[in-house]
Amino acid sequence: MKPFTYAKANDRADATSQAADDATFIAGGTNLLDLTKLEVMAPDRLVDINRLDLAEISETDEGGLRIGALVSNSDCAAHVRVRQVYPVLSRAILAGASGQLRNKATTGGNLCQRTRCYYFYDTAMPCNKREPGSGCQALQGFNRIHAILGASEACIATYPGDMAVAMTALDAAVEIESAAGEVRLIPVRDFHRLPGDHPEKDNILEAGDLITAVILPPPVTGRQIYRKVRDRASYAFALCSMAAVVEMDGDRIASAALAFGGLAHKPWRDEAVEALLVGEKPSAALFGRAADQLLAEARGYGSNDFKIALTRRVLIAVLTEATQEGAAA
Amino acid sequence: METTELTVNGKRHELEADSRVTLLDALRNHLGLTGTKKGCDHGQCGACTVIVEGRRINSCLTLACMHDGDEITTIEGLGEPGNLSDLQAAFVAHDGFQCGYCTPGQICSATAMIEEAKAGWPSFVSDDLAGPDALSDEEISERMSGNLCRCAAYPNIVNAIRQVAGGKS
Incomplete structure (x- = not known):
C-alpha cells in the first residue's frame, strides 16, 4: 500500500x-482497501465518513424508505419493511458477497464498488479504466465475466x-450532497455510466x-424476483442476474420493471422490453420476443459469448x- | 502515525501505528494476538474473521484506525484451553478441521452467524424472508460461505455448527 493521510470527517460539510x-x-x-493493497487505487488522502449520521433507515413522507448511505448491506437486507415490501432488494443483497462483507459494506459504498475485470486488477496489464489511454486487454483476452x-x-x-x-428495477434514487451543500436526486438507473471513451468514470x-442516501419509492404491488447465475453456489459475482417487479391484471401483464446485472457497465434496464410485455398474455413466444429485444444489440467477445444464450434463458425463466x-406476491 | 484505542477481548489497548495498518495486522503484529490468521489478505477466505461491536467482519479489509473506541472479540476471547466455548468444543468433538489454519476464523464467524440467525436474519437460501426456524445444513453452508477451508473439512464444520445452533441436518 502506498502511504496516505487519514482523517475522520466531523460532519457532511467537512467530508465534502x-x-x-x-x-x-x-x-x-471492503472494496477500496482491497484495491489499495494491490495499488490499483492509490489515494493520497482518506477521509473516514463512518461517524457521519447516515446509518438510519426511515420512512419517507411518500410512503417509501430512505436508506442512509452508511446503512450496512446486512442491516438493509434484514430490515423488516425491506423484507416485507421490497423483497427483491433483500434477495439481491443476500445474493452478494459473504456475511462478513455484508456486515461492513455500506449502501453508498456498494453503489461505488468497482469492476472485477481481471485486467483492471492486474497493474502489469494495460487497462483504460485504471490508466486511461493504456488500452483494453480484455477485448482480446480472458473475458468470461465481461x-x-x-x-x-x-x-x-x-x-x-x-x-x-434491484434498486434499478425498483426505480430508486441516489441522494447526493455536493461540496456546495446542494442536494440532488439521481435515479439509480442513471447513476452508473456506460464506458464510452471514459471508462475511468464509473x-x-x-x-x-x-x-x-438511497430513496425507495412507495412499494408497488406484484411479484418481485431476483435471480442470479454464477460460477459457484455462493460468494461469487453474477455472470447474469435479473431483478423483476411484475404485476398482473387478470391474465395479462399490467407492468414489468426488469433490470439485469453482470451484462454491462451499469445495471441494465431496457424500456422497450418492458413496453413489449405490458398488456400482453404471458406466453413462451412473448418472452422469446422480449429476449430478442433485450439482446438485439448484444455482442460477445469470445469467452463471454455464452452470456447471450444464458441471459435469454434467465429472462424467460x-x-x-x-x-x-397463483404466483404469490 | 495514528493513535487508536481498541478494546480487545475486554482489555483496553492504545495503539500507535501507521494509518495503513489493517485491524488484522494490528491484532497480530502490534498486540501479539496471533490466533487471528492471515490467509488471502483480500477478504476472500475468511481466516481473519473477528467480531467487532457484535458483528463478524474480515479484519484484513479494515484499517485499525477506523476502529477507535470499538470492542473487538478474537478467537482468544471466545475461550481457552480448559475453558472452551461451545463452538470450540464442538469443532474438537466433530473433528471440524485438518490443518487448523482456517479454524479461528470459522469459529469467530460461526459464533456471530448463530446470533444473526437468532435475530431472524434471512439468507440467500431462505425460502421465506421472515427467516428460517432452524438452521438446516444448506442454511449453515450458505451463511458460512465467506470462510474457506482448504482441507475441505466442510461436512464436519457443518456438523459442529449444527450441534451448537440446534439445527436439523
Whole structure:
C-alpha cells in the first residue's frame, strides 16, 4: 500500500470539502482497501465518513424508505419493511458477497464498488479504466465475466454488484450532497455510466459529492424476483442476474420493471422490453420476443459469448415464474 | 502515525501505528494476538474473521484506525484451553478441521452467524424472508460461505455448527 493521510470527517460539510480537495472517502472499505493493497487505487488522502449520521433507515413522507448511505448491506437486507415490501432488494443483497462483507459494506459504498475485470486488477496489464489511454486487454483476452451490452472499444468491464440491480428495477434514487451543500436526486438507473471513451468514470459523481442516501419509492404491488447465475453456489459475482417487479391484471401483464446485472457497465434496464410485455398474455413466444429485444444489440467477445444464450434463458425463466397463475406476491 | 484505542477481548489497548495498518495486522503484529490468521489478505477466505461491536467482519479489509473506541472479540476471547466455548468444543468433538489454519476464523464467524440467525436474519437460501426456524445444513453452508477451508473439512464444520445452533441436518 502506498502511504496516505487519514482523517475522520466531523460532519457532511467537512467530508465534502475534503473530498472536493482530492480526498477519497472510506466507509466500509471492503472494496477500496482491497484495491489499495494491490495499488490499483492509490489515494493520497482518506477521509473516514463512518461517524457521519447516515446509518438510519426511515420512512419517507411518500410512503417509501430512505436508506442512509452508511446503512450496512446486512442491516438493509434484514430490515423488516425491506423484507416485507421490497423483497427483491433483500434477495439481491443476500445474493452478494459473504456475511462478513455484508456486515461492513455500506449502501453508498456498494453503489461505488468497482469492476472485477481481471485486467483492471492486474497493474502489469494495460487497462483504460485504471490508466486511461493504456488500452483494453480484455477485448482480446480472458473475458468470461465481461459485458455483452453497452460496451465500447475502450472497455468491456461490468458493474459487478447485485444491490443496485434491484434498486434499478425498483426505480430508486441516489441522494447526493455536493461540496456546495446542494442536494440532488439521481435515479439509480442513471447513476452508473456506460464506458464510452471514459471508462475511468464509473458513475456520475463529481469531486466533493457525497452519497447521503438511497430513496425507495412507495412499494408497488406484484411479484418481485431476483435471480442470479454464477460460477459457484455462493460468494461469487453474477455472470447474469435479473431483478423483476411484475404485476398482473387478470391474465395479462399490467407492468414489468426488469433490470439485469453482470451484462454491462451499469445495471441494465431496457424500456422497450418492458413496453413489449405490458398488456400482453404471458406466453413462451412473448418472452422469446422480449429476449430478442433485450439482446438485439448484444455482442460477445469470445469467452463471454455464452452470456447471450444464458441471459435469454434467465429472462424467460424469471418472466415465466413471475407471471404464473397463483404466483404469490 | 495514528493513535487508536481498541478494546480487545475486554482489555483496553492504545495503539500507535501507521494509518495503513489493517485491524488484522494490528491484532497480530502490534498486540501479539496471533490466533487471528492471515490467509488471502483480500477478504476472500475468511481466516481473519473477528467480531467487532457484535458483528463478524474480515479484519484484513479494515484499517485499525477506523476502529477507535470499538470492542473487538478474537478467537482468544471466545475461550481457552480448559475453558472452551461451545463452538470450540464442538469443532474438537466433530473433528471440524485438518490443518487448523482456517479454524479461528470459522469459529469467530460461526459464533456471530448463530446470533444473526437468532435475530431472524434471512439468507440467500431462505425460502421465506421472515427467516428460517432452524438452521438446516444448506442454511449453515450458505451463511458460512465467506470462510474457506482448504482441507475441505466442510461436512464436519457443518456438523459442529449444527450441534451448537440446534439445527436439523
